Amino acid sequence: MLDFKHYDSAFARRYDTLDRTLVPILAWNFHREYLDEVKNIYVDCIKLNLIASNSKWGVDDWDFKNKLKEEVIIVTDAKLEIVFASHNLTKMNGYREEEVMGRTPKMFHGSATNSLTSNEIRKAIQLQEPFEKTVLNYKKNGDTYLCLIKGFPVFNRKGELSHFIAFEKAA
Template sequence: MSEIKNYDRAAHKYYMSQNITGLPITSWDLFGPYFDTLCKNYNDLVAIRHLASENRWSYSSPIEENLIQDEQIIVITDAKLNIVHATNNISGMNGYTPQEILGKSPKMFQGEKTCRETQKHISKAIKESRPFEATVVNYRKDGSIYNCWIKAEPIFNEKGKVVNFIAYEKEVA
């Protein structure tokens, strides 16, 4: 225990000899959530890069820009439309954590007020392996509704086979 006291004294003496102005606690309060978001985004990017490498994606869309600068949610499914990755920021939009939706279909967010015509448009694009953009009425975990803008596209591997679908999403008014 005396080593800790000696260390504390030495650290105090050193820092007092420096001309350092401390940051107010409120600065850390403002910076903390941003830093946490940054760390989660980085972890998401690492996971997406791993998925891309594992499935040998032939894909060059700006994933990092969409996630960090545009603050979009990214949902990735396998070729059978089972969710294999969702970015951590999804819970802010619909209340679900990424772990709660893994292995499920994105249809889990749809319900009674979701437009059937829009669903058909999306289904047709998926069957034809082509990109689509749509705004759908989705349901949060608590049952409330929200409008979700989705821009999605198939991801092909190096051999030209669809291996994943990627969707960039954002809540809109």
């Protein structure tokens, strides 16, 4: 027991003589941002799995967790009204999930959006086929950006069209 007291005492003397640099509080913000990102991915995965479960999607092998790290996921119902938008939509175009819910993805289009590309997407949707297109979209602040969209129709276990899902990222 005596040895530990000597050790603690020696350590305290040494610690007092050290030239210490304090870590700025700002450094904690990096960790908080990381934790917020992990939490958002987790919450988005839960929401997506709930939509899939409630709608009885016939596909169970979507890798939402890895997709959410790199891409925005938007889910519409069969009438093309947005029912889910991942948290990272804000990073891509400035819109928050609650601002896009119930609207159609056309809200991201504008005067410079290529109508030929839009028509090709519309045709794929009507035929209930997957598509991959790069579209000129508009951010909330009016700036344009190129968006690579990989869209898929989603069918329930009965084979009926349930939703459309799009994996998007800035091109």
